[in-house]
Amino acid sequence: MDKELSRFLTFWNLLDDTEKELLNQNAIVKNYLKGVTMHQGSGDCLGVVLVRKGQLRTYMLSPDGRDITLYRLFPGDVCILSASCVLESITFDVFIDVEEDSEIITISSALFQQLAKQNIYVETFGYKMATNRFSDVMWAMQQILFMSIDKRLAIFLSEEIKNNKSLELKITHEQIAKYMATAREVVTRMLKYFSQEGIVKLSRGKITIIDETKLKKLTLK
Amino acid sequence: MDKELSRFLTFWNLLDDTEKELLNQNAIVKNYLKGVTMHQGSGDCLGVVLVRKGQLRTYMLSPDGRDITLYRLFPGDVCILSASCVLESITFDVFIDVEEDSEIITISSALFQQLAKQNIYVETFGYKMATNRFSDVMWAMQQILFMSIDKRLAIFLSEEIKNNKSLELKITHEQIAKYMATAREVVTRMLKYFSQEGIVKLSRGKITIIDETKLKKLTLK
Structure with a gap:
């Protein structure tokens, strides 16, 4: 899985061998069927999601059940908000639905947290990915509110x-x-x-x- | 200014002496009068803003001039979105108005960029601050759209x-x-x-x- 992980995780070359091995051993590949809610808000802290195949939709949910799409994820995309419990600066929660049958690589929150603690480049990656999504969300909001x-x-x-x-x-x-x-x-x-x-x-x-x-x-x- | 900068900038102790000196010499203290637009979107890249006294308002602006408040900044707060040109993951622009006469410390975008390049902890700080604001914005959006x-x-x-x-x-x-x-x-x-x-x-x-x-x-x- 080495090669694939290194494509998703831009900090790969800054890991030592033990860290690489840890990721290799513990990244989980799983298939999700269309229609499933993969991650539901605060109760959950699924981990970092890497999309190998398929399509996911990230959204926020109102108390009365209305939802607002924030962004969609396609093959090659990384979602960090499903590991929000790891990054203390993220104080909100999102939901993720599977829009098409998908093949997903998950890095558990616990593992990501351990790596982020011992390797600053992993932590930076987390916040950088979150900032990427911030840009997506601002774009969505501008559309919803202004267009x-x-x-x-x-x-x-x-x-x-x-x-x-x-x-x-x-x-x-x-x-x-x-x-x-x-x-x-x-x-x-x-x-x-x-x-x-x-x-x-x-x-x-x-x-x-x-x-x-x-x-x-x-x-x- | 050492002491004050170290309160705002959580990476302070991870800087070497040259870097500390650089910040000390080049941070600018400036007074802004109530009503002034301090930072206006894409044309501008003011730098990192540290609020010593007063109050600022960050907002986004529609093409036809409507604005939506994203968050406000009070003494002790740091604003990184006014240095969006430095962080490649930020692809949107915000406006900042001075709501009360304010005393502001500014670290220019060029200086912050230089430090972020040579010191990973500075870069991490930038993205972490941005992620903080992401949480603020999500809260504002939930209010606007759902409440x-x-x-x-x-x-x-x-x-x-x-x-x-x-x-x-x-x-x-x-x-x-x-x-x-x-x-x-x-x-x-x-x-x-x-x-x-x-x-x-x-x-x-x-x-x-x-x-x-x-x-x-x-x-x-």
Whole structure:
């Protein structure tokens, strides 16, 4: 697993042999099925998550059950917020759902904590990854709080095209609403408008982008 | 200035003498008047800000000029987001306004960058401070997105009582609206309701809390 861990963990070359061995022996590879909640807030402290395959969604949850997507994780991504108990500066909790069947490497919180204590480069990595996510969250917040819904939907669809490398997106209005932290009705209304404008074609459980140029224009509005 | 810097900068004892001297010689003390915008987004990279006296407000700004308060800074606080150009993981920009006449120690971005490059503990400090602010921002977002206005206003007033050590708050509805990232009308309406409930007494430019127990109850709702 050496090689793979060294790709995810930028501090790899600054570990001594014992530390490398410890990681090698104790990193756990596990498969998660789509729909599972992998990490749930404060009760949990799963550890550092490395995404080998699949897709995860990180979100925050209101007391009455509404959720707001903070960012999504794709192959190659590292999530440190699922080890928030290790980093004292993180005083909030997030939830993580599995969006597609996923293969995940986990480094337990206890192990990460031990390494962070004895090796400053591991601690720095933790806080740096957290700061990366801070940037993601600020971007999401700016979208939610400042941007018009049409622009946000256009940006969302453009990213989906990129992620799926296809103009045909298999996604429900409900799912889009979750990712965009808005109501399903709002998404449906806006998609109907996009369809009238000849930007998309809607069919059951599928959205096909038929005018990508027009969509791009909306993202730049 | 040694002693003071060592209180703000938790990496102080991990610096060598040259590094300490460099900080001592180049930290700048400056007074800022209330109302000034001290740091404005991307154009700027002021440096690391240490608050000696006064109060600052950090916020994000929409393209059409609305602003959302992220957190406030009080004496003893460190702000790293004003040196975002130094930390590559920070890809967003914030604005900082001076809320009260303030005395500020600034460590220039160039100096902080030099130290962070040659001393890993300085770099870690930077990312750790950023992660602290991430927690603040998540708290603010949870309030803005999830909490009812009456609870938020009650929490805000309780904090003001604590900060000012007084039940008499000299603050306008406009200012409260800014801090809470809501509209002035909303604040005025809610304060009127608080006043009818016997929680506060309103007078020109002043809010007096007359039933702190009732106010506390609202914060726990």
